[in-house]
Amino acid sequence: MGDPLHDAGGQGHPAPSLVSTPSQAPLQRVAVFCGSNFGHSSHYDEATRALGRALGERGIGLVYGGTHMGLMGVLADAALEAGAEVTGIINRRLHDRGHLHTGLTRHEIVADMRVRKARMGELADAFIALPGGLGTLEELFEAATLTQLGDHHGRAAKACGALNGGGFFDPMRALLDRAVAEGFMKSAHNDMIVMSADPHQLLDALAGWQAPVVNKWITPSQGTGS
Numbered sequence: 283m284g285d286p287l288h289d290a291g292g293q294g295h296p297a298p299s300l301v302s303t304p305s306q307a308p309l310q311r312v313a314v315f316c317g318s319n320f321g322h323s324s325h326y327d328e329a330t331r332a333l334g335r336a337l338g339e340r341g342i343g344l345v346y347g348g349t350h351m352g353l354m355g356v357l358a359d360a361a362l363e364a365g366a367e368v369t370g371i372i373n374r375r376l377h378d379r380g381h382l383h384t385g386l387t388r389h390e391i392v393a394d395m396r397v398r399k400a401r402m403g404e405l406a407d408a409f410i411a412l413p414g415g416l417g418t419l420e421e422l423f424e425a426a427t428l429t430q431l432g433d434h435h436g437r438a439a440k441a442c443g444a445l446n447g448g449g450f451f452d453p454m455r456a457l458l459d460r461a462v463a464e465g466f467m468k469s470a471h472n473d474m475i476v477m478s479a480d481p482h483q484l485l486d487a488l489a490g491w492q493a494p495v496v497n498k499w500i501t502p503s504q505g506t507g508s
């Protein structure tokens with residue numbers, strides 16, 4: 283497969299889910315979802331900077347929503363400063379309101395948020411969520427849902443993770459544990475969202491990630507593996 287950036291037309295869990303030895307092709311680009319606000323704690327700012335730096339140190343490109351706002355701007359600045367290529371995919375409405383970060387390596391203006399998510403997904407080898415609100419959580423869950431269904435652009439499954447600085451994602455994990463316990467998802471699909479507070483450990487785990495070999499559906503006679 284060619285490089286979609288340059289192709290013409292450009293269209294409380296145990297450690298086992300953290301595989302620390304990269305076994306597959308190195309990550310070229312990671313899409314990061316994070317708050318367009320800053321959050322109240324300096325933990326979030328620090329975690330965001332640490333991820334931006336880690337991407338630059340590893341030569342991994344950042345794909346993100348393209349704005350200078352909140353943690354999104356912090357992330358882009360840290361990644362650029364560390365030498366990462368940063369691609370912003372922004373929708374026309376936010377662009378016209380002046381939300382574009384003006385120092386990016388490149389940006390694309392797309393029709394709306396849906397097209398934007400699809401384009402980010404097309405460009406990225408893996409997805410990471412940092413702390414954020416509805417937009418961030420929705421984007422992470424969509425990426426994980428497409429992985430669960432084996433329906434990502436160009437590749438069936440792509441690794442998804444969350445950088446759990448300050449324990450921000452612990453309640454999300456608790457909710458997913460509940461969904462497993464109540465028979466709405468399999469534990470393999472819960473474990474599939476990799477979480478770590480350390481950006482390098484998280485990136486190693488995403489690079490070495492293997493898709494679970496279970497399908498999504500739970501028959502009444504099956505357990506969920508919880």
Ligand code: AMP
Nearest residue numbers: 315316317318347349414415416417418
């Ligand atoms: P939220 O977590 O609700 O602040 O939303 C952040 C997520 O939604 C980001 O990952 C973006 O993809 C998208 N988003 C929300 N607000 C903006 C904005 N002003 N500019 C660009 N993307 C945004």
